[in-house]
Amino acid sequence: xxxxxxxxxxxxxxTIGPFYGYALPFDSGHELVHPARPGAIRFHGTVRDGxxxxxxxxxxxxxxxxxxxRIAQSPGSLKRDGYTFTGWGRTPVDDAGHFTFTTxxxxxxxxxxxxxIMVCVFARGLLDRLxxxxxxxxxSEALAADPLLAxxxxxxxxxxxxxxxxxxxxxxxxRLQGDGETVFLTYPRTPAPAGPEA
Amino acid sequence: MSTTAQPAPPQEHVSTNPDAAAASQExxxxxxxxLHDAYRDGLAEGAPEETTSRLSFPPYRSSLLRAPTKSLxxxxxxxxxxxxxxxxxxxxxxxxxxxxxxHNGEPVGERIIVTGRVVDGDGRPVAxxxxxxxxxxxxxxxxxxxxxxxxPLDPNFTGVGRAITGADGEYTFTTIKPAPYPxxxxxxxxxPAHIHFSLFGTDFTQRIITQMYFPGDPLFAxxxxxxxxxxxxARDRLVAQYDHSVSEHEWATGYRWDIVLSGSNRTWSEPxxxxx
Numbered sequence: 001x002x003x004x005x006x007x008x009x010x011x012x013x014x015t016i017g018p019f020y021g022y023a024l025p026f027d028s029g030h031e032l033v034h035p036a037r038p039g040a041i042r043f044h045g046t047v048r049d050g051x052x053x054x055x056x057x058x059x060x061x062x063x064x065x066x067x068x069x070r071i072a073q074s075p076g077s078l079k080r081d082g083y084t085f086t087g088w089g090r091t092p093v094d095d096a097g098h099f100t101f102t103t104x105x106x107x108x109x110x111x112x113x114x115x116x117i118m119v120c121v122f123a124r125g126l127l128d129r130l131x132x133x134x135x136x137x138x139x140s141e142a143l144a145a146d147p148l149l150a151x152x153x154x155x156x157x158x159x160x161x162x163x164x165x166x167x168x169x170x171x172x173x174x175r176l177q178g179d180g181e182t183v184f185l186t187y188p189r190t191p192a193p194a195g196p197e198a
Numbered sequence: 199m200s201t202t203a204q205p206a207p208p209q210e211h212v213s214t215n216p217d218a219a220a221a222s223q224e225x226x227x228x229x230x231x232x233l234h235d236a237y238r239d240g241l242a243e244g245a246p247e248e249t250t251s252r253l254s255f256p257p258y259r260s261s262l263l264r265a266p267t268k269s270l271x272x273x274x275x276x277x278x279x280x281x282x283x284x285x286x287x288x289x290x291x292x293x294x295x296x297x298x299x300x301h302n303g304e305p306v307g308e309r310i311i312v313t314g315r316v317v318d319g320d321g322r323p324v325a326x327x328x329x330x331x332x333x334x335x336x337x338x339x340x341x342x343x344x345x346x347x348x349x350p351l352d353p354n355f356t357g358v359g360r361a362i363t364g365a366d367g368e369y370t371f372t373t374i375k376p377a378p379y380p381x382x383x384x385x386x387x388x389x390p391a392h393i394h395f396s397l398f399g400t401d402f403t404q405r406i407i408t409q410m411y412f413p414g415d416p417l418f419a420x421x422x423x424x425x426x427x428x429x430x431x432a433r434d435r436l437v438a439q440y441d442h443s444v445s446e447h448e449w450a451t452g453y454r455w456d457i458v459l460s461g462s463n464r465t466w467s468e469p470x471x472x473x474x
Contacts, residue, residue: 006319008458011435012250012427014409015260017394019340023332023358024396050263057344063402065278075286078328078360088283109277118279120405125260127251127426129405130270148273176264186270187279187403189319189461191250193270 010191013128018057020122021092025059028080030091032062032103039067042169043117043134043162044100047093049125050177054097058123060174061090062101062134065115069107105136105170114142114149117162121174121184128193130184134162134172148185156183218259221384223420229257230425237428248429255426259383275403280464282398282405285328285362295361297331297373298354305355307336307374309450312410312438316367318399319461323367330396331371333357338379338391347379372450378417390417390424399459410455411437 016024033040043062047055064087065071072087080086085104093099106115116133135143143149149157159182162170175182186192221229233255241247254265298305316324334340334357337349341356357376361369378388392409399405411424418424427433435458444452 006461008317008319008321009249009432009435010319010460011406011408011457012432013406014251014394014426014436015258015423016396016407019334019342019345020332020394021342021344022356023330023394050267053263055264061405063278063283071278071281073281073284075284075288077283077285078289086283087278106278113276116276116278118402120402122407123264125258125262125264127253127255127258127261127265127423129407130266131403148271152271177267181266181268183268183271184266185273187273187275187463189463190403191248191460192272193250193253194246194248 005189015124015127016059016122016129018124020059024090025092026078026090028082030089030099030101031080032064032087032089032101033085034082035102039104040102041105042100042165042167043103043172044098044169045172045174047097047099047121047123047174048176052175052178054093055123055125055176056093056095056097058093058097058099058121059090060093060099061088061120061122062103063088063118063120064103064106065109067104067107069109069115071109108139108142112142112145114139114146116160117170117172119172119174121176123176126176130176131186132174132182132184133160134170135160136170137161137164152183155180159183219382219385219387223384223386226257226384226387226422227420230422233257234425234428248427249432251426252428255422257422258426261426275401275463279403280401282327282400282402285326285398287362290328290360290362292361295359295369295371297357297359297371300356300358301354303354305335305352305374307352307355309372310375311370311372311444311446311450311452312393312455313368313370313444313452314438314455314457316363316369316397316457316459318404318459322462323363323365324397324399324459325363325365325367327363327398327400328396329361329363329369331359331373331393333373333393334376334379334391336374336377338377349377349379375412378415383422388417388420390415390421395457397457397459399462401462401464403463404459406459408457409436412453413437413440
């Protein structure tokens with residue numbers, strides 16, 4: 001739907017295709033922090049399609065606040081020095097559709113807000129990227145008050161809440177289509193693709 | 199409007215195997231034509247204009263099992279979503295914008311210069327942000343282990359470049375014009391020549407990956423990925439223009455392609471200078 005608040009027609013998106021391999025992945029792209037750093041956690045999951053098969057040619061990006069809820073604005077997102085927290089990560093999935101990041105639990109950016117990791121999914125077959133949010137399962141009060149989660153029924157809400165694992169890691173599986181389809185997001189001032197029946 | 203189900207299950211008779219190449223070009227073109235006709239009829243009846251690719255576009259077989267079947271859920275961005283990662287000189291060396299100098303010799307093919315500006319939906323230049331490009335070589339082959347198209351690899355061309363946009367949102371790449379290549383969407387399917395572009399805005403909500411095409415390509419009408427943008431005016435936005443003022447004497451032909459990201463959701467009361 002065209003956004004009347006924009007004076008220029010945005011350039012349409014197109015699929016990332018399968019052959020981004022030498023262009024987009026970069027050294028330590030999946031390590032927002034070193035795994036040995038205190039507070040480091042694993043954030044991981046599998047990307048599946050409409051029949052539940054793993055998607056082997058997806059690329060995942062995440063963007064998040066640091067443990068104190070600060071939004072990093074330091075360069076070095078592509079050439080990591082191992083110390084600067086840039087808040088951004090990018091990794092291709094493996095042949096089994098699985099992605100892994102090493103990061104920290106995001107802190108709360110504003111009092112009462114539920115912290116989350118912003119997730120962006122690209123894949124062959126996706127004509128535009130998909131945004132979603134991985135909320136931390138703790139913070140039940142903030143989760144209950146969250147305006148996005150409050151607008152969803154229980155089944156859809158569940159797709160946005162990561163599972164805490166015994167080792168402190170976060171599991172966040174992404175279902176592009178079908179049973180348990182992840183809730184994907186669109187924002188104001190962003191053209192939302194129409195569905196086939198829209 | 200929230201996550202209401204839409205009747206878009208994959209059709210039983212359509213193969214979802216991307217390697218099946220089951221349909222003919224004629225069948226695929228007819229499917230595209232029917233979807234475009236329906237869009238035009240809808241427009242005439244007052245349906246909204248569509249300005250981006252459809253997520254589900256059945257003639258593009260790989261979208262059948264991957265496009266979400268529920269509408270995207272409208273939400274207001276939180277603070278983190280109103281910022282993008284920061285990039286700078288540390289991340290990208292200026293020479294990375296020249297894809298023809300990454301090896302010991304000259305790559306084969308038509309040397310081209312691609313230049314333009316990145317602005318947001320309000321026309322503000324997007325300065326200091328990362329642009330990444332990748333492409334096939336002059337024979338239509340990617341340097342990628344999964345690309346087994348029997349066209350030659352060029353030892354002097356990897357087809358990967360990066361740049362940081364300038365103060366006015368401008369960028370320039372020097373590269374080789376890529377060739378069309380076959381793919382297995384349907385029988386005898388060929389992609390129009392294109393360069394992939396990955397871009398960041400000032401908000402993460404402006405993140406986009408797209409493809410730049412070359413003017414006058416005879417494959418446009420046949421290509422389900424390009425035609426997944428059902429509106430001609432929106433589709434035209436992906437085609438660069440030949441620009442003789444960009445061409446360089448005895449060196450390279452020039453193309454101009456301006457990119458418009460979506461609108462920023464951030465309140466621009468803060469100074470724009472020196473942010474990143």
